[in-house]
Amino acid sequence: MKKIILSILTAAFILFAGVMALQIVASERVEVVEVKTLDHKGEVATTRLWIIDHEGKQYLRAGADSGWYLRMKADPNITMTRDGKEAQYHAVERKHLVGIVNAKMNDKYTWGDDVIGAMTGKEEAIPMELQPL
Numbered sequence: 411m412k413k414i415i416l417s418i419l420t421a422a423f424i425l426f427a428g429v430m431a432l433q434i435v436a437s438e439r440v441e442v443v444e445v446k447t448l449d450h451k452g453e454v455a456t457t458r459l460w461i462i463d464h465e466g467k468q469y470l471r472a473g474a475d476s477g478w479y480l481r482m483k484a485d486p487n488i489t490m491t492r493d494g495k496e497a498q499y500h501a502v503e504r505k506h507l508v509g510i511v512n513a514k515m516n517d518k519y520t521w522g523d524d525v526i527g528a529m530t531g532k533e534e535a536i537p538m539e540l541q542p543l
C-alpha cells in the first residue's frame with residue numbers, strides 16, 4: 411500500500427513539475443514586458459506579461475482576478491519596460507476588443523497562447539490599452 415501511495419505522489423509531483431516547466435517555456439519564449447504596479451502599501455510589484463500591438467496601440471491581457479490587474483484597477487497609471495525602454499502609461503479596459511486581442515496574442519505567441527489560455531481561460535480575459543502619459 412505504501413508503494414502505491416508513493417507512486418501516486420511521485421507521479422503527481424512529476425506531472426506538476428512538467429506543467430510548470432511547460433508554462434515557463436510557453437510564456438517566456440516570445441516577447442515579454444515588465445509591468446510595474448503599486449500595491450495597497452504603495453510598494454512596487456513587477457509582473458511579466460505578453461503584449462501585442464494593434465492599430466498603433468499597445469495591449470496587455472488581464473485575468474479579472476490576477477494580482478497585477480487588481481493593483482492596476484486601484485491605480486491605472488503603470489510603468490512598463492519594453493525592449494529595454496521604460497515608459498509611463500495609463501491602462502484602460504477595452505473589453506469590446508477581446509476577440510481581436512486574443513487573436514493577435516495567438517498569432518504572436520502561437521502554441522504558448524493555447525497552453526496558457528487553456529490554464530487561465532483567455533476567453534474571459536480583459537484587454538488593457540496602454541495610453542502613454
